Amino acid sequence: MRFVLASQSPARLAVLRAAGVEPVVRVSGVDEDALAASLADPTPEELVTALATAKAEAIARDEDDDAVIVGCDSMLRTADGEVHGKPGTVEVARQRWQKMAGTTGALLTGHAVLRVRGGQVVARAVGHESTLVRFGRPAEDELEAYLATGEPLQVAGAFTLDGLGGWFVDGIDGDPSSVIGISLPLTRRLLRQVDVTVSDIW
Template identity: 65%
Template sequence: MRLVLASASPARLSVLRAAGADPAVEVSDVDEDALLAAHPDADPARKVTLLAAAKAAAVADRLTGDGVVVGCDSMLLVDGELVGKPHDAETARRRWKAMAGRTGELLTGHAVLRLAGGAVVQEAEGHAGTGVRFAEPTDAELDAYLATGEPLEVAGAFTLDGLGGWFVEGIDGDPSNVIGISLPLLRRLLGAVGVSVVDLWTPRS
């Protein structure tokens, strides 16, 4: 079974590879800001799911043959505000100052499309949410973290599986979801389109 990950995220790819799959990677060209602007009244979970579905659909349109496309999108919900990638150091600094010592919810939308002959024949979607308890980094620690560039291009300006893990006190829920793709949810969505995860495992040497 051909598996295609509609995401440029190395963290998502790493999770899938560690879990036995070896997906091809196809990056979508979805305009995330425009899509969110078109759905201003959608709740946070719906917004990330809409983004995931759009990414999966954009990639599926370019493919031929049989396979499964997985799209994901993650954002952090803090005090009712849904935030994505900060893109610059000052935005990341403001977000860290606001969330330090507090708890947020990392939301990841998932969309799974099954293809036959290049056409979508089955689809499933959903979202996962995981609570994240943030530490309070010192000013020197935060300066050093921002200088690495790591928090600038990740949802919520932090990682669990990288340098940002030093500043996470704990999580409540699925850890793989915080990294960007929920294995438990993905297994259920794959099952909904008739695919068993064991069929995606690659032989180990």
């Protein structure tokens, strides 16, 4: 049985490898903005779960082996209730950090697990994880140096826990692997729902 990660995230891949899994990485190509726009007033939890599901299903269409496919998507809900994905530009990342500094946000990660046999999806399980993140207050020169690395531009919420952004996170309440991009405890529970155990994929 192949374990397929429907994500190009190196952080998710690193979490799985450290946890004893060597997944096949396949990128879905899902248009996240278009999908989000097509949903009728979703909650943040519904949004990240829908995006994760779409990524997994896009990969499942081309999967003809015995496989389990995992899709994930993350966003940050800031203290003012707004939800943010990847900032994309230095300007947007700077604005987000100026707003996030010294506050607490919720990193939401949607998960979808599909069990495929003979090219058909025979079981599916979805869920999400929410972890509180307590942001520090980087000095202006520290923030500018961080923005110049490019790291915060392509990650949900404009920060990482496992990279350079970890210097500016004072703490978390919840699952650290979910903040990095894939919750191991939630993924284990979802795998059980499709009759796969963690030991099957080690």
